[in-house]
Amino acid sequence: MAKPVVPEEARRRRRPTRQGVVLSERLIVETALRMLREHGSAGLSARRLGAALGADPSTLYRYFDGMDALTLAIGEELIGRALDGWAVTGQWRHDLRELGLRIHGAYLSHPQAAVLTAGRVTGRPREIAADEAVLGILRTAGFPDPEAVLIYHAFIDQSLAFAALDAGALALTEPSRSSDEGQWESTYARLPADEYPHIAATRRLLAARMNHSAYPVALDMLLASAEARLQALRAG
Amino acid sequence: MAKPVVPEEARRRRRPTRQGVVLSERLIVETALRMLREHGSAGLSARRLGAALGADPSTLYRYFDGMDALTLAIGEELIGRALDGWAVTGQWRHDLRELGLRIHGAYLSHPQAAVLTAGRVTGRPREIAADEAVLGILRTAGFPDPEAVLIYHAFIDQSLAFAALDAGALALTEPSRSSDEGQWESTYARLPADEYPHIAATRRLLAARMNHSAYPVALDMLLASAEARLQALRAG
DNA sequence: AAGATAAGGTCAATGGTGTTGGCATAAGGA
DNA sequence: TCCTTATGCCAACACCATTGACCTTATCTT
Known part of the structure; x- marks a missing residue:
């Protein structure tokens, strides 16, 4: 220094x-x-x-x-953009879904930056604000503290992890633009069907799927599971 | 070239x-x-x-x-190590859980390497083998093809995404070794309680939680949600 | 066994990188 | 108006990946 x-x-x-x-x-x-x-x-x-x-x-x-500090500042900026204009409605599942998609979207809109910054936890103001918001939503929804903390952690890390992964994929393929759909189709078609029967059987579905992010699906599954837990708590 | x-x-x-x-x-x-x-x-x-x-x-x-090609080869090696000794038992939920934890574990055992390679999809033999295995497990368990593909995608990307994220965290804190638990504790304690009430209320729980990976929790939630879907399919 | 071929190891050079210590200059307070 | 010092600039350092030309020697052919 x-x-x-x-x-x-x-x-x-x-x-x-x-x-x-x-x-x-x-x-x-x-x-x-x-x-x-x-x-x-x-x-x-x-x-x-x-x-x-x-x-x-x-x-x-x-x-x-150092360049590293600059990287962190860029990450903070991205989180900030994700939170801009976001507001809590009181329906916890909807609110979390919205926030997750916003974070994911903000990173994906700058994939090259996301590659550098996602996974770098900064502890800067706007990031902490997001954490506080998520915890608040869960606790208000009725999750007991230990449960809320668990789900908060899974939710926030899953959002960042997918953001980084998807951004990486986007950042890589963007140069070679031509990828659209056809690439996966041919990737799977090249594999011998007798050696990879399950891939062969679902080739079409896979090719259509792999061009999208798995995040929305994973997010919904996480939220569904959380809701089930909440109902179980209320019942028992 | x-x-x-x-x-x-x-x-x-x-x-x-x-x-x-x-x-x-x-x-x-x-x-x-x-x-x-x-x-x-x-x-x-x-x-x-x-x-x-x-x-x-x-x-x-x-x-x-180029160094990039070397990086890919390292990634393939890591995936290979994850699959070594893994075998299907026929209980789909257990098998997937096991595989997920293995992938995650293999990457985390070489965090510095994982940082470089996770997120880089290679399409090399052992990676394809993992894909085929997961699809096989899901289809055999009774998931219809569209559902199987959806869950396969979420599962595999979730595993890789968390592997990358957690490896990144590990790779960063390893140099400054001293982090154990106390670091998070003090991080949260520093925040003003009136501005961040929810964080303040769960400070202890957070400090204990943040030193672990959220992956096992997120994985179990994904699998639970998948099981619920399967039962719904069977019922209706 | 001798010779030809070219795979594969080495050398030197190019143009990039982050980072730093010293210096000069002008902004803002007095 | 003068002084202080924040802040921009310069030159240099040590590192990086990559490449093209060169040389040596393992293997194949005759």
Whole structure:
């Protein structure tokens, strides 16, 4: 840690860059997101980001202490976007479903960024806010604390895990665009039917399915199971 | 792609390296795994791997066309280890549970490697074998094909997604070893109780829970939900 | 057994990366 | 208006993956 990073709110002397740009944490994160979208996850580097901002790469170290910290900031931004405009209705199952799909969607809308950040738990404000919201929904719904914590954990980790997985797949295939459906079809068709009878028997269904995310299905199964537990608790 | 890579089974002239080591795909992958375990995921580089093997880094390109291909080979090796010794008993729920935990476990036993490879679907032999097995279990259990495909997809992606997520967490905290339990405890304790009442109320439970993987819980919920569907199908 | 062929190991070089210490300059407080 | 120092810039370091040319020697052919 060579140079101390000044926290954003304490910045006073905003000196414009040689090319006239006035930097800020926000500007840097947004530019990084744009670069990730346009040039892929390998396309983000201190040098390129610096160039895009019209600033020397080393200047970034005045704002983040290392690329890793920048990555975390990007993750926080994505979580924030997922929560924007989300509101609790009081129907716990609906609310959780909505939140899950939003998180998943926010990450998938920036797959290249998601690849870098999902799985990195940041502990930053907006992430904590999401945790608090989920716990609140479950406890209000009537789950006893131990149960609520268990389900909260499964729910949030499953959402992030699928977001990362699906984003990874998207980030990989996006370059080779041509994939649509036909790719899986041919992948499965290539396998010898006698050696892989079950795959062969469901070839069509598989090809149609594998182009979508399994997250909505997994999410609904998790929520259904939670509801069953809740009813069992009420009954017994 | 400058130099064509000779497939392993077609290799004839195995010339020992200057330091006397006879290379092979297997040896390289195993050495890479060992290096990942010992020096972390950032510790694997062509140069270091070459050094560890007693060979010039460029030699690796005779075996894999790029570090990316090596990564895929490592992933295939991990899946293979998960399947080693696994056998179907005929009780579908037990079998799937076992397989899921094995996959998850195999990845977690090499977290640094898992970070690199999970999420990269390879389509290599052992991976396809796992897919066929899962589909077989579900269809034999009585799930109609569309249902079987849906659940197969959710199951396998859930396993891989959690493996990647948990491995990532493990790979990160391993360097700073000291994390055990106390870290989460203090993380939650630091939050103002009036702003985060639900977190505050369940602080203890959370601290105890967050050190474990949510996968077993999520897996059981998915399987429970699948069983409910199967019974509904049989009844109606 | 001798020679030809080319697989496979090595060398050197290219253009990329994150990161740092020192320096210069201008912003904002006095 | 002057001083302080935050902040941008420069040059350098050590690392990275990858490649093309070269050389050596294991294997095949005759």
